[in-house]
Amino acid sequence: MTDTTPYPLTNPPTDLSAISQIDSSILFPSFTTTDAWVLGNLLRSRLSTYASPSVISITLANTTPLFYTAVSPGITPDNTFWVARKSATVLRFGCSTWYMHNKFQGDEKAFAEKYSLQERAKEYAIHGGGFPVRVKGVEGVVAVIVVSGLKQQQDHQVIVQTCRDFLDGVGEGEEKRKED
Template identity: 55%
Template sequence: MLDTLPFPTRDLDELSREERSFTFAHFTCEHAWVIGNILRNALRTVEAPALIHISLSNSMVLFHSPSLPGLMPDNEIWVARKRETVLRWGHSSWYMHNKFGGDEGKFREKYGLGMEEGGKYAIHGGAYPIFVKGVEGVVGVIVVSGLKQEQDHQIVVKAISEYRDLRDGVKSPQRNTTLIK
């Protein structure tokens, strides 16, 4: 399956549109649980160890799980760095990667970040913003770490698409509104 994932676009306008196309009507732990399990099941099916993390912008963790054994403590650090990138700049870490052509030096220079402060961020694919209709800014972040960066990004996109297709038009049992548009 990982080999069949299409290579994500590098076009910034297209990436920005893609990110906004996944705007949720609301986002709760139920959403995170389903999306996290879609990711975990997909990764387990292809025997790909990766760390899956979904949290709100206030740092509340809604889902955090390895897909399989075989991860290193570094995956936790990558998750944190990718997450911080999305929260600060409001775009996926793949968007930020492409904005700077993967050049971390240019990235740090553009934002006046020294080596230490720049190390808090990662411009490598795999972290994706969660937007909610009527709420300004990023509400949360979905992160995958452990694959090639373009696969980390694309598997998140695929999982959100699957979730949207799965829940299209379904009403939440707790609310009288559509879960995602």
């Protein structure tokens, strides 16, 4: 019998400094195709406890796909569109889409005006679920993790919690966060 209880998620903070601290504290020792595979499958396992169909995408900063899967039947082409938009936001601004959502209080018009996006505004999303992958000793974002399908705060938080658990499993978890 399968456990149908959703993977428990804490609520992510909405304070920008707290979100920024989380974004920068999740630091991988390296990020290989094997890491992406293991992390993607861990995310898939956790997301499969939810009834909502969702998508997981992990790509390098140069957009090379490392992991992509649908979780549960019922995804639509719209999920793929959200993945692309969330990924573009992480790559352009170097932070999670949850940070950008809270920075603009969800106001997409203010976001588009601030960055003079005009017609290109549709290429970006300021909804939780896009997260930067950073590697110790490497400047900038090396990859992007995107989850699309749950409520945006859940999309964000499942990534954060899963990355932390993954890093705990490779010896870079709680001890590393205490050092930072």
